[in-house]
Amino acid sequence: MNIAQLSRPTLTHQSVVFRTVAKLAAPSSSRIRLLHSAGSPQLPATPQFRAPSYTAAPFTTYALKMATPAKITDWVDRSDKSGEFKRQVSSFRDHISRDAGAKYPPEKDRYHLFVSYACPWAHRTLIARQLKGLDKFITFSVVHWHLADGGWRFVTKDEKEPGENVIPDPIEGHEAFTHLRQVYFESDKDFSGRFTVPVLYDKKTKQIVNNESSEILRIFGSEKEKNTDAKQFDDLLDQEHRGIDIYPEALRNDIEDAHKWQYDLINNGVYKSGFATTAEAYERNVTALFEALDRAEKHLQGQKEGPYYFGKTLTEVDIRLYVTIIRFDPVYVQHFKCNIRDIRSGYPAIHRWMRNLYWKLPAFKDTTQFEHIKWHYTRSHTQINPLSITPVGPLPNILPLEEEVPAVAAALK
Numbered sequence: 001m002n003i004a005q006l007s008r009p010t011l012t013h014q015s016v017v018f019r020t021v022a023k024l025a026a027p028s029s030s031r032i033r034l035l036h037s038a039g040s041p042q043l044p045a046t047p048q049f050r051a052p053s054y055t056a057a058p059f060t061t062y063a064l065k066m067a068t069p070a071k072i073t074d075w076v077d078r079s080d081k082s083g084e085f086k087r088q089v090s091s092f093r094d095h096i097s098r099d100a101g102a103k104y105p106p107e108k109d110r111y112h113l114f115v116s117y118a119c120p121w122a123h124r125t126l127i128a129r130q131l132k133g134l135d136k137f138i139t140f141s142v143v144h145w146h147l148a149d150g151g152w153r154f155v156t157k158d159e160k161e162p163g164e165n166v167i168p169d170p171i172e173g174h175e176a177f178t179h180l181r182q183v184y185f186e187s188d189k190d191f192s193g194r195f196t197v198p199v200l201y202d203k204k205t206k207q208i209v210n211n212e213s214s215e216i217l218r219i220f221g222s223e224k225e226k227n228t229d230a231k232q233f234d235d236l237l238d239q240e241h242r243g244i245d246i247y248p249e250a251l252r253n254d255i256e257d258a259h260k261w262q263y264d265l266i267n268n269g270v271y272k273s274g275f276a277t278t279a280e281a282y283e284r285n286v287t288a289l290f291e292a293l294d295r296a297e298k299h300l301q302g303q304k305e306g307p308y309y310f311g312k313t314l315t316e317v318d319i320r321l322y323v324t325i326i327r328f329d330p331v332y333v334q335h336f337k338c339n340i341r342d343i344r345s346g347y348p349a350i351h352r353w354m355r356n357l358y359w360k361l362p363a364f365k366d367t368t369q370f371e372h373i374k375w376h377y378t379r380s381h382t383q384i385n386p387l388s389i390t391p392v393g394p395l396p397n398i399l400p401l402e403e404e405v406p407a408v409a410a411a412l413k
């Protein structure tokens, strides 16, 4: 890949915008570092709170010519009077298949996942990968938590960020890659969408296989091959992991029903609330979000057979709902103004269900990285939080399984 291939048609005045943004960002980040190194008394001495390292991305002007909007934070089209956030449709939709002649057959050490720990959609795929035991042969790497103009970037080899596998692009031939968008252009030199995570990537053909999390979840989790009972990776998995089916036949209708309203009202509902640029759009979406949470709470209160959304059986619904709920109190309540209630004091059944997944199943806890989550939202979305000050609370990010906030504990007595 050469520089010419990286260049995109300039649609707007992006380089100008970026230079302004870069100037503004630098002093604020150095102020942050200063504050922490001086041991500011405003910061609680708690192991849960860490100062982020914050380095400006090594941009050159050509790298800024891209087909995304003038500002990375323009998720709502400025000319759209409705103020509604509309999510783009994912572009790469291939599958890994055991069908004869398939372009992407299941193979050990062939596929790689590019993710962000901050992103709930990417988080889905990390959980499924670990749950299914695919961690033994699908590699992954994590981008820097800060999303700036130019899109997701890789850490440099000298940067040290918290969390496993937060590394420069590890793919052979990608040594010069600084940003995820270079992976997109490698697959499609004319790509004109947003450079989103997750990305399921084929190291052999150097192509993106799929960048739609719901489909990657299916590929990893359980999608059946045509005309056979086997699932994509079955041959490669040990007995224990082969038996895990997060999309079981008997529950498919219930799973699809839950996905329909939960995707729109909860998973995407927090974004539609937080990114809204009119009060009307915000109020409409936040009200619908909390009605949907009430519905999930009622459903979970009725589950007596087991700790999962559908009782005894862990399914895709647990994964897809968890990634939003685990971010709810630490970020969405204040940052996206989703504050009619919080989870820990307003939704006892959802709270218990979430904590059970986190504390009992390593695939959930190991893949939940609160520092990336909090820093990403509060420091990347400068249209919402222009000073990029990250709220300290709530502390802790998640309560132990048997502990409640004082008011709830008192009410339960």
Ligand SMILES: N[C@@H](CCC(=O)N[C@@H](CS)C(=O)NCC(=O)O)C(=O)O
Pocket: 072, 088, 089, 090, 118, 119, 120, 121, 122, 147, 151, 152, 194, 195, 196, 197, 198, 211, 212, 213, 214
């Ligand atoms: N439909 C995609 C959505 C993924 C998505 O929106 N990811 C966000 C992070 S949470 C992203 O990478 N955004 C970068 C950008 O929009 O520039 C999926 O579910 O896989």
